[in-house]
Amino acid sequence: MEITNHPTLGKQIDEEVTFTFEGMPLTVQKGKTVAAALMTHRVRKLGVSRKLIQPRGLFCANGRCCSCFMTIDGKEHVRSCMTLVQNGMNVLQNNSDPNVRK
Amino acid sequence: METDVLIIGGGPAGLSAAYETASRGLNVTIIEETWYLGGQLVQQTQSFEDMPNHYRQLCGFEIAENLIKKVEPFGIHVLTDHTLIGLYENGEMGISNDRDVFPVKASKIIMATGAAEIAVPFPKWTLPGIMTAGAAQILINRDRVLPGTKTILIGSSSFAFELAKQLHEVGIEVKGIVEQQSDIVLQNNCLIDEIEKLNIPILKNTKVIEAEGKGQVETLVIESNQGPQRIDVDFVCLDGGRNPILEAFLIANCSLSYRKILGGWVPDYDLNFETSSEGVYVAGNSTGITSKAAIFLTGSLSGISVCESLGKINSTEASQMKNLFWEELYQVEQQVNLEGWNSRLKHIEGYMGPNSHQSLSGIGRKING
Numbered sequence: 001m002e003i004t005n006h007p008t009l010g011k012q013i014d015e016e017v018t019f020t021f022e023g024m025p026l027t028v029q030k031g032k033t034v035a036a037a038l039m040t041h042r043v044r045k046l047g048v049s050r051k052l053i054q055p056r057g058l059f060c061a062n063g064r065c066c067s068c069f070m071t072i073d074g075k076e077h078v079r080s081c082m083t084l085v086q087n088g089m090n091v092l093q094n095n096s097d098p099n100v101r102k
Numbered sequence: 103m104e105t106d107v108l109i110i111g112g113g114p115a116g117l118s119a120a121y122e123t124a125s126r127g128l129n130v131t132i133i134e135e136t137w138y139l140g141g142q143l144v145q146q147t148q149s150f151e152d153m154p155n156h157y158r159q160l161c162g163f164e165i166a167e168n169l170i171k172k173v174e175p176f177g178i179h180v181l182t183d184h185t186l187i188g189l190y191e192n193g194e195m196g197i198s199n200d201r202d203v204f205p206v207k208a209s210k211i212i213m214a215t216g217a218a219e220i221a222v223p224f225p226k227w228t229l230p231g232i233m234t235a236g237a238a239q240i241l242i243n244r245d246r247v248l249p250g251t252k253t254i255l256i257g258s259s260s261f262a263f264e265l266a267k268q269l270h271e272v273g274i275e276v277k278g279i280v281e282q283q284s285d286i287v288l289q290n291n292c293l294i295d296e297i298e299k300l301n302i303p304i305l306k307n308t309k310v311i312e313a314e315g316k317g318q319v320e321t322l323v324i325e326s327n328q329g330p331q332r333i334d335v336d337f338v339c340l341d342g343g344r345n346p347i348l349e350a351f352l353i354a355n356c357s358l359s360y361r362k363i364l365g366g367w368v369p370d371y372d373l374n375f376e377t378s379s380e381g382v383y384v385a386g387n388s389t390g391i392t393s394k395a396a397i398f399l400t401g402s403l404s405g406i407s408v409c410e411s412l413g414k415i416n417s418t419e420a421s422q423m424k425n426l427f428w429e430e431l432y433q434v435e436q437q438v439n440l441e442g443w444n445s446r447l448k449h450i451e452g453y454m455g456p457n458s459h460q461s462l463s464g465i466g467r468k469i470n471g
Contacts, residue, residue, distance in 0.1 A: 045318060055317050062240070064219075
């Protein structure tokens with residue numbers, strides 16, 4: 001659900017980028033964060049909470065709340081609302097704490 | 103790395119401070135956490151009545167473009183995707199790009215960290231699809247993504263009303279603006295009329311009971327004196343106000359005071375916007391959240407103070423300029439937020455001592471009550 005003809009900002013069609021979410025290829029127009037790119041494809045659940053294992057999604061979109069942590073290109077607990085989506089990016093849900101001893 | 107002035111935050115306050123300092127020949131470095139300058143203005147498609155005069159006709163994103171263009175000729179060193187993460191023993195700032203950390207030695211530091219939205223908790227408020235009002239605005243205007251098709255807004259500030267309008271314009275069904283109190287926060291009658299014309303219900307005396315949904319929000323249960331009501335939604339926007347962002351001030355050992363009206367804990371500062379840590383200044387919403395104008399004007403004021411202390415401007419000229427900026431702030435805030443204005447003066451007085459603000463001569467301001 002991308003807005004290609006914005007009532008105030010006008011028309012804008014950008015180059016497309018393709019990334020994978022849990023192995024599934026998804027395509028969006030570039031210039032979005034990973035969280036927004038997933039929202040385009042109606043993916044709301046980005047991970048689970050560490051203690052009660054409840055679903056978590058984008059909350060503040062400003063890098064403050066850390067509700068949108070995901071694993072991006074092998075790096076765990078990345079704020080998906082502060083990371084621009086790029087071609088070939090490998091995005092996984094945040095389902096646990098990182099193993100810091102490995 | 104060395105710089106005359108290190109500015110933390112590339113939003114409207116940081117850019118205003120950058121203009122004042124860089125245009126007087128100082129070497130200025132801005133570090134900015136995101137990948138762009140302009141801060142929260144970038145997704146604002148509305149204009150604001152509480153702006154400085156020359157910005158009142160423009161939308162937020164146009165003001166951002168304006169400011170960025172204004173600082174462009176001065177060769178400011180901009181480090182996007184960088185954050186302040188610590189302070190070295192010798193007083194240098196530890197700056198990180200998420201991979202490496204390096205020291206920055208600065209003669210003066212201006213912290214323009216901005217404000218963060220406050221969550222509005224209720225049972226199951228953490229369900230995906232429930233987000234801050236600011237997040238929804240970022241999605242539709244900056245990232246051009248629809249967060250869903252049907253929503254409800256919790257909170258009734260001017261921001262909630264503007265957002266309701268903007269969500270409606272991109273084709274989202276807005277099922278209401280919910281306010282727990284008997285009066286809405288917004289005072290602007292034009293905006294209320296506009297919302298009523300769009301058939302968006304303003305639900306006063308209504309509280310949120312809980313959210314429901316499997317894996318994401320599907321229903322919001324609200325209750326008024328007519329009883330509970332289940333609203334079918336696929337996202338929810340929370341408008342809970344804002345707090346100053348403080349980490350940078352804690353890193354720099356700046357003292358804080360609690361001012362409810364200014365948004366909670368606020369760094370202490372004097373009339374020059376210098377904090378309790380020598381050489382560390384504050385600008386923008388982190389000085390206390392009062393009006394949009396204050397973001398720009400406190401940025402300019404801190405910039406002028408830095409220029410004065412680094413000898414780029416003499417004290418007569420500096421005090422003339424500062425008086426002009428303070429006067430402009432007073433002119434805006436006496437109309438839109440006199441309580442905020444008074445609280446700011448009390449905050450300065452609390453740090454500098456009684457009647458300290460009286461040294462702002464000729465403006466005729468008083469603390470009321």
